[in-house]
Amino acid sequence: MIGRNAPGRVVALSPHFDDALMSVGGLLAALDAPVTVVTVHGGVPPDGTASEWDRLCGFASGAEAARARALEDRRACGVIGADPVHLAYPDGIYGAPSSLDALTEVIERLVTEDALVLVPAAVCRHADHHRTRDAALAALAGLDADVWLYADQPYAGRSRHWGGPGAESLADDVWRDRMAPAVTRFGLAEARTVRLTARDWAVKHRAVLAYASQLVPLATYAGHFLAFEGPLNTELVWRVGARPVAARPVREERTEAR
Numbered sequence: 001m002i003g004r005n006a007p008g009r010v011v012a013l014s015p016h017f018d019d020a021l022m023s024v025g026g027l028l029a030a031l032d033a034p035v036t037v038v039t040v041h042g043g044v045p046p047d048g049t050a051s052e053w054d055r056l057c058g059f060a061s062g063a064e065a066a067r068a069r070a071l072e073d074r075r076a077c078g079v080i081g082a083d084p085v086h087l088a089y090p091d092g093i094y095g096a097p098s099s100l101d102a103l104t105e106v107i108e109r110l111v112t113e114d115a116l117v118l119v120p121a122a123v124c125r126h127a128d129h130h131r132t133r134d135a136a137l138a139a140l141a142g143l144d145a146d147v148w149l150y151a152d153q154p155y156a157g158r159s160r161h162w163g164g165p166g167a168e169s170l171a172d173d174v175w176r177d178r179m180a181p182a183v184t185r186f187g188l189a190e191a192r193t194v195r196l197t198a199r200d201w202a203v204k205h206r207a208v209l210a211y212a213s214q215l216v217p218l219a220t221y222a223g224h225f226l227a228f229e230g231p232l233n234t235e236l237v238w239r240v241g242a243r244p245v246a247a248r249p250v251r252e253e254r255t256e257a258r
């Protein structure tokens with residue numbers, strides 16, 4: 001298990017519906033504390049347009065997609081016993097927000113000293129993931145919480161280093177570049193690879209299946225990600241400092257299943 005002590009509360013930040021549970025759903029289900037999953041781009045865009053992705057997922061408009069995904073997220077969070085919070089920012093594809101003040105506010109409201117916070121590492125190119133990470137770390141810098149970055153799925157599973165020590169130590173050049181803004185400013189003190197037990201996988205799998213509208217298109221490029229031996233059975237997190245520090249090398253520590 002991760003964390004300095006038994007956390008009093010767990011707050012997982014998810015750029016979009018499904019990111020947090022797909023990436024660390026096993027950890028979230030296993031942590032013995034109340035869990036809140038905050039979806040940053042959880043709002044409804046103006047009606048009348050649909051992104052290519054939303055069309056691919058079977059929706060006639062972005063608004064219809066957002067409403068359906070909010071319901072899916074409530075079901076998924078219900079599977080792991082988490083409390084969902086949806087911020088009002090639409091998916092960034094409908095226009096990037098000028099700030100994420102609502103995220104700062106929710107962090108200040110929910111994150112207590114005994115909280116464990118999970119933040120997307122943004123190993124992908126997606127601007128919404130980078131924006132969420134950077135705004136969250138800025139808001140968390142003055143708080144004394146236990147903060148961890150998580151490798152974002154289904155993107156992380158496509159690295160040839162996935163599941164091995166190379167992923168933990170950022171041997172992947174692409175990841176290193178994408179995570180540089182966070183690593184340079186805060187450093188990564190510790191890495192943890194978690195392989196889910198069959199029981200924890202079964203819970204995570206059930207939660208991920210709740211995001212039904214996105215699973216078929218995701219499978220076209222993420223392959224066998226719903227299989228027991230697939231990439232979602234591994235979760236990877238890095239502990240970061242709560243305040244800016246000089247960059248430190250990642251300690252190569254590998255922890256097998258709980």
Ligand SMILES: [Zn+2]
Pocket residue numbers: 015016019126129
């Ligand atoms: Zn995402």
